[in-house]
Amino acid sequence: MSVTRAKQRQAQERVNQAGSLAKSLAKPVGGWIATFQEAIGMNAPALAERLGISRNNIYAAIQNEQAGTISLNQMEKIAEAMGGRLVYAIIPREGPVEEIVMAQARTKARRIIQRTRAHMALEEQSEGLRSEAEMVEDLAADIIREGRRDFWQ
Incomplete structure (x- = not known):
């Protein structure tokens, strides 16, 4: 496996892990600032003093x-x-x-x-081809296996 592919795999694992964790971390109705303040018992004047604002x-920040x-x-x-x-x-x-x-x-x-199929049809060469869905799946798998990134363009 190439270094680029290994780095991509690691990044995918990290993003997937974050995605799994995030399911239980929905933003609270009042937001995280107010929720954290409530959890630690810190009022707005005390927080403002710590921040010098x-x-x-x-x-306004809330x-x-x-x-x-x-x-x-x-x-x-x-x-x-x-303290967070x-x-x-x-x-x-x-x-x-x-x-x-x-x-x-x-x-x-x-x-x-x-x-490709359009060109082949014009040349009357489309007889006996596999289904488009099968060809798409095979080509997509090849694109990924080769580590190509040009498919985002």
């Missing part, structure tokens, strides 16, 4: 988190001030990351197969 800035507009940098600073740490990840919506890769490889393979 006003209470209103803490309330609202920004709920709205999805807070920066990772700000979340990290707030987490550290409360920020953890974030990009994970697949559903299933393992390999399914995303295979779906894209199938899309690329389908385009290649359809183009």
